[in-house]
Amino acid sequence: MTPARRKPSSWSSGTRAPEPHPVEATPPMSDFRTIQDAPVAGKRVLVRVDLNVPVEDGRVSDATRIERVVPTIKAIIEKGGKVILLAHFGRPKGVPD
Secondary structure (H helix, E strand, C coil): CCCCCCCCCCCCCCCCCCCCCCCCCCCCHHHCCCHHHCCCCCCEEEEECCCCCCEECCEECCCHHHHHHHHHHHHHHHCCCEEEEECCCCCHHHCCC
16 A cells, blocks of 8 residues: 655645646757857957866877867857856866866
């Protein structure tokens, strides 16, 4: 025999649990705005980038993350914007990798 489940005390007797929020379908990628859609001419553009790259003996051993952000930087500059990169290097609170 399974024990009866108790209602949380916040529910008044005779009421049902609240309905969950409906999950909306993810729009197709063509609906997302891109850097090509942004009017950046004459503006400063803050770009958050993840530049935590592996470093061995003081040298970057894999520059993939750096290389992947270059097209975005170039696109902003070509459209007349000024790029401000926002990044950090290493682990938060000084915790070593």
